[in-house]
Amino acid sequence: xxxxxxxxxxxxxxxxxxFQYAVDxxxxxxxxxxxxxLATHQSLSPDLFPDEWTVIPAFDYHALxxxxxxxxxxxxxxxxxxxxxxxxxxxxxxxxxxxxxxQQRRLNQLQHFVDGCEQVFDQIGWNAxxxxxxxxxxxxxxxxxxxFLQAHxxxxxxxxxMQFHFDAFKGRETEHADQQERRLRxxxxxxxxxxxxxxHRFNFYATTQAMxxxxxxxxxxxxxxxxxxxxxxxxxxxxxKELKRPLRVSxxxxxRREKYGYSLTNFLRDTADLLQxxxxxxxxxxxxxxxxxxxxxxxxxxxxxxxxxxxxxxxPVVVVKHPLSSEEYVEFIRGSDIGLFLYDSERYHSRASGIxxxxxxxxxxxxVPGGCWLADxxxxxxxDHAQQxxxxxxxxxxxxxxxxxxxxxxxxxxxxxxxxxxxxSGEVSITGSQHAILTWNWDSKDVAGxxxxxxxxxxxxQGNVLGSEQVFTCGVAPDTxxxxxxxxxxxxxxxxxxxxxxxxxxxxTMELDDLQLSFxxxxxxxxxxxxxxxxxxxxxxxxxxxxxxxQHIEHYRDSAQAFSGAYGEKHAPERTLEILDANSQxxxxxxxxxx
Numbered sequence: 001x002x003x004x005x006x007x008x009x010x011x012x013x014x015x016x017x018x019f020q021y022a023v024d025x026x027x028x029x030x031x032x033x034x035x036x037x038l039a040t041h042q043s044l045s046p047d048l049f050p051d052e053w054t055v056i057p058a059f060d061y062h063a064l065x066x067x068x069x070x071x072x073x074x075x076x077x078x079x080x081x082x083x084x085x086x087x088x089x090x091x092x093x094x095x096x097x098x099x100x101x102x103q104q105r106r107l108n109q110l111q112h113f114v115d116g117c118e119q120v121f122d123q124i125g126w127n128a129x130x131x132x133x134x135x136x137x138x139x140x141x142x143x144x145x146x147x148f149l150q151a152h153x154x155x156x157x158x159x160x161x162m163q164f165h166f167d168a169f170k171g172r173e174t175e176h177a178d179q180q181e182r183r184l185r186x187x188x189x190x191x192x193x194x195x196x197x198x199x200h201r202f203n204f205y206a207t208t209q210a211m212x213x214x215x216x217x218x219x220x221x222x223x224x225x226x227x228x229x230x231x232x233x234x235x236x237x238x239x240x241k242e243l244k245r246p247l248r249v250s251x252x253x254x255x256r257r258e259k260y261g262y263s264l265t266n267f268l269r270d271t272a273d274l275l276q277x278x279x280x281x282x283x284x285x286x287x288x289x290x291x292x293x294x295x296x297x298x299x300x301x302x303x304x305x306x307x308x309x310x311x312x313x314x315x316p317v318v319v320v321k322h323p324l325s326s327e328e329y330v331e332f333i334r335g336s337d338i339g340l341f342l343y344d345s346e347r348y349h350s351r352a353s354g355i356x357x358x359x360x361x362x363x364x365x366x367x368v369p370g371g372c373w374l375a376d377x378x379x380x381x382x383x384d385h386a387q388q389x390x391x392x393x394x395x396x397x398x399x400x401x402x403x404x405x406x407x408x409x410x411x412x413x414x415x416x417x418x419x420x421x422x423x424x425s426g427e428v429s430i431t432g433s434q435h436a437i438l439t440w441n442w443d444s445k446d447v448a449g450x451x452x453x454x455x456x457x458x459x460x461x462q463g464n465v466l467g468s469e470q471v472f473t474c475g476v477a478p479d480t481x482x483x484x485x486x487x488x489x490x491x492x493x494x495x496x497x498x499x500x501x502x503x504x505x506x507x508x509t510m511e512l513d514d515l516q517l518s519f520x521x522x523x524x525x526x527x528x529x530x531x532x533x534x535x536x537x538x539x540x541x542x543x544x545x546x547x548x549x550x551q552h553i554e555h556y557r558d559s560a561q562a563f564s565g566a567y568g569e570k571h572a573p574e575r576t577l578e579i580l581d582a583n584s585q586x587x588x589x590x591x592x593x594x595x
Contacts, residue, residue: 002129004029004577005037008136009059009116012041014048015323017354021135023326024231026053028573034131039120056123059116067106067140069185071167075140078189081147081196083107086188106140113144114151121152128157131580137162139190146193149200156199159584163205163226165351168214172349173449174506176217183218190220203583208373210350210449224583228352229573233330236363236564241557243337246281246314247550250336250364252355254285254322264291267342268298268317270543275303275316279550283336285322334362337557338549339533342542345369349449361568363561365553366533367545370473371451371504380480381532381563387482389527390437393520425500430490433519435527436497439485442476443511451475452512453504453537454486458494466491468544473504473537487529490519504537528552531559 006025011018026036036053041062046055066074078086083106085099134145142162149155168186169176194202205226206212215223264284274280284291288307295303295317306315320332333339339359349372356374359366368374430436438454454472457465472486490497499517503510520527533556534545549556569575 001035002033002131003037003054003124003127004034004131005039005120005124005133007039007117007120007132007134008041009039009061009113009141010041010063010136011038012043013323014044014325015329018136020231020326020329020354021229023049024229024573025133025135025576027231028229028577029131032574032577037124039116054124056120058119059113061109061112061116061144063138063141064109066102067109069139069168069182069189071170073140076185078185078192079103079106079140079143080189080192081110081143081150083110083143086192109140110144110147113141114148117145117148121155126152126154126157130158131161131584132158133161133163133580135163135165137164138166139164139186142190143193146197149197156197156201159201159203161203161205161580161583163207164211164215164223165207167211167350168218172346172505173210173213174508176214186218186220190218194220201585203580207352208350210373210376211352213448214350224579226579227571227576228354228357229576230354230357230361230568230571231573234333234358234361235568236361236561241337241363241561243553243557246278246316247337247553248281248283248318248335249338249340249546250332251282251284251286251340251342252320252333252336252359264342265294265297266539267542268294268300270540271546272298272300274546274550275300278314280546281314281316281318282340283318283320283332285320288319291317291319333358333364336362336364337553338546339364339366340542340546341366341368341374342539343369343372343374345372345374348372348374357571360532360560361564361571363557363564365549365556365560367542367549368533368535369539370535370537371475375473375535376475376477377567378530378533378535378563379475380477380482381559382474382486382530382535383477383480383482383484385528385531386437386439386485386487389435389487389520390439390485390518425498427496427498428517429496430494430519433490433494433521435520436488436490437485437518437520438488438499438515439483439518440515441483441513443513447476447510449475450506450508450510451504452510453502455500455502456486456488457498458491459496459498460493461495463496466494471537471541473535487527489529526551528555531556532563533560 004026006022008018008022011022013019022038026038030036038049038053039056039058041059042057044057046057049055065072069075080086083103169179169182202221204215204221204223206215206223207226207228209225212223212225271280275282288305292305295301295305303317304315305317305319306313307319324332336359339356341356351373353374356366356368356377360377366378368378451473454474456470458467460466470488474484474486477484501512529548534549536542536545
């Protein structure tokens with residue numbers, strides 16, 4: 001019987017996405033006729049898994065930041081299979097004694113990885129029909145794997161599937177090509193290792209298309225996109241979810257540095273009215289003492305804090321323990337009315353979030369920061385919504401108002417930085433409209449990873465600004481045929497609309513084509529500004545977007561549930577398994593188990 005071997009050397013406890021990832025993939029593999037085999041850290045008990053699975057707690061190994069070349073690592077030079085610095089990029093002679101100690105520590109780490117692999121294959125043996133998948137590999141771990149493969153020529157009969165999850169480069173995508181020294185370190189380390197086992201077949205993957213583009217700059221192999229799997233337990237059912245007040249707004253996942261790019265204190269202060277009125281409840285996975293400090297700083301020191309995960313609890317703030325059991329975690333996600341992601345946009349410009357995938361697959365509307373992978377997941381829905389509002393308006397579009405707005409620069413969008421200071425702007429006079437809809441086409445195909453920033457301000461006849469400036473950050477959305485567009489709210493008494501366009505993050509010119517500005521007359525019912533979720537161009541927008549979503553919660557719930565079907569199917573573990581099978585050379589897939 002063919003086996004599906006998943007090796008996660010760092011999987012050491014129940015809970016967390018590594019654990020759920022392994023369970024979902026091996027369950028799908030079992031359903032497709034494979035014998036599941038899981039290799040983990042030594043501290044994880046095999047009793048946590050089904051009896052028919054082979055579970056081998058073999059690894060006494062944890063990746064150390066000191067050995068990693070990526071953004072989160074601290075290593076500044078490439079090393080070989082013995083942990084020695086490679087030529088032209090090693091430390092100076094001044095620190096050679098210290099470097100010898102570091103080299104020995106690296107070698108010890110690599111040997112721990114080798115020892116774990118030895119234990120796994122000593123137990124299961126070699127079978128050319130097996131699938132081997134390492135979903136959490138890093139470039140230093142790869143050295144340990146190659147050391148093991150080098151000692152076992154029979155390993156060449158297998159395909160080795162490896163997934164990379166974390167950033168290799170600093171900054172945003174437009175900055176990556178300039179980081180030549182970092183690219184050379186990866187190239188030197190990984191390709192030197194590959195030369196030791198030239199007959200082996202390696203398949204490299206990353207969890208997002210943006211991450212693939214990043215790793216494909218390194219010259220170490222062709223990286224393919226492997227969708228992050230989301231188990232069927234998260235899939236939205238056909239029934240409409242009942243909404244009760246207070247609405248549960250969930251910040252799932254333990255606090256880390258790249259999360260909470262928008263201060264939790266500021267968020268609590270800016271949403272105090274919603275929390276105290278009973279309209280909203282915040283459920284967050286954070287240390288209880290820490291959340292009470294945030295509440296005190298926000299002037300909410302007397303707010304009730306409950307330490308439980310029960311959906312029925314009505315306290316303004318609920319502290320949910322971390323980690324939860326698998327069953328508790330599913331209940332937490334599916335019991336959410338709104339998923340809130342107070343994340344750092346730059347840290348997640350390429351990275352996937354398992355929590356977001358689970359929220360969307362469960363039909364939970366979300367609020368995310370703009371200019372990153374999180375926003376890309378619902379960007380197409382925002383464009384579709386703007387187009388739908390325009391279509392539904394039909395005769396409500398005011399034919400007497402300018403229908404087309406373009407700039408003297410013919411749609412050229414330049415950076416608003418000191419190096420390229422100009423922005424493209426335009427003004428139009430309007431009356432009696434509730435919304436303006438700005439649409440355009442991307443003129444260049446070389447816009448992946450870039451975002452246009454749109455600022456809209458409304459003015460009365462005296463030139464006074466009405467309301468706050470509206471800011472949008474928009475990127476390419478390959479999952480829609482609708483023209484890119486934004487829905488701009490027009491307050492009463494507006495006589496002039498001013499729009500500015502710029503490249504949101506890069507010092508380079510973007511080309512936008514066929515810019516059009518249409519107007520929708522005021523209606524008796526306020527139109528929601530998005531669907532499925534909302535994107536915050538700036539952290540300070542989040543409280544306002546939350547008010548928008550709570551006001552139109554039925555619309556956002558229904559659109560999120562409608563979206564969840566195809567989205568959940570795209571991320572089903574079976575789809576991920578199909579890609580691994582398709583990239584395995586000349587191997588027969590086992591017959592699926594009978595339903």
